[in-house]
């Protein structure tokens with residue numbers, strides 16, 4: 001009897017191997033808290049993280065912040081893992097890359113694009129604060145976290161103590177903008193339990209995740225007072241994002257310009 005990783009589901013399952021006969025892995029029927037298929041995928045051009053989340057039992061899956069140039073990879077992974085991709089979700093109208101949601105919809109029948117109503121961008125599903133996106137036994141709770149953009153949403157996966165923050169909170173940093181961002185981040189993200197894992201839309205330093213507690217202690221922008229924070233952000237002088245002129249108009253229509261697509 002060997003215990004081994006079921007790489008397909010990214011969850012540990014007991015599997016009996018006797019001689020050459022290998023029985024298929026049996027799915028464990030435990031609560032949603034213990035089972036999540038999770039992949040963090042990188043677009044190495046814009047340093048964007050795309051997240052693939054799925055319930056290994058029902059196979060229903062969600063992609064958060066796909067990038068158009070990486071859609072082949074993402075769709076192949078969804079197929080390899082035998083998943084039923086039901087939502088392609090954006091945290092906001094990104095300025096640094098073109099979203100892959102429209103292209104994914106073309107290739108995965110039944111998949112719906114999702115973005116906040118406040119963003120005014122085209123999508124199949126427009127979400128607001130308090131909405132939930134269900135996939136299998138899991139639910140993403142939608143929190144409005146404006147500041148970087150007015151339509152920024154963060155998604156909380158409470159059963160796994162995870163929060164997908166888009167550009168609102170970055171590891172040891174945060175998205176561009178000032179007062180509004182400070183208020184929403186403190187009210188909605190940094191007020192979560194300290195052990196909640198922060199999964200941002202980008203990292204420029206090679207880090208992949210943080211926690212609420214860690215950012216409350218070490219984030220040199222967000223640990224200051226509101227006035228100090230505004231001063232720091234004003235003085236950052238971040239360069240104009242390289243893809244912004246292409247990305248903003250494209251992202252208002254899910255990354256595809258053709259009429260009728262979203």
Ligand SMILES: N[C@@H](CCC(=O)N[C@@H](CSS)C(=O)NCC(=O)O)C(=O)O
Pocket residue numbers: 046094095096167173174175176202204238239240241242243
């Ligand atoms: N170099 C990148 C842009 C990097 C950048 O400005 N990122 C945004 C989030 S994506 S719009 C941001 O707010 N960063 C805050 C920070 O402190 O880095 C490019 O040219 O696209």
Ligand SMILES: [Fe+2]
Pocket residue numbers: 093094095096148167175
């Ligand atoms: Fe952004």
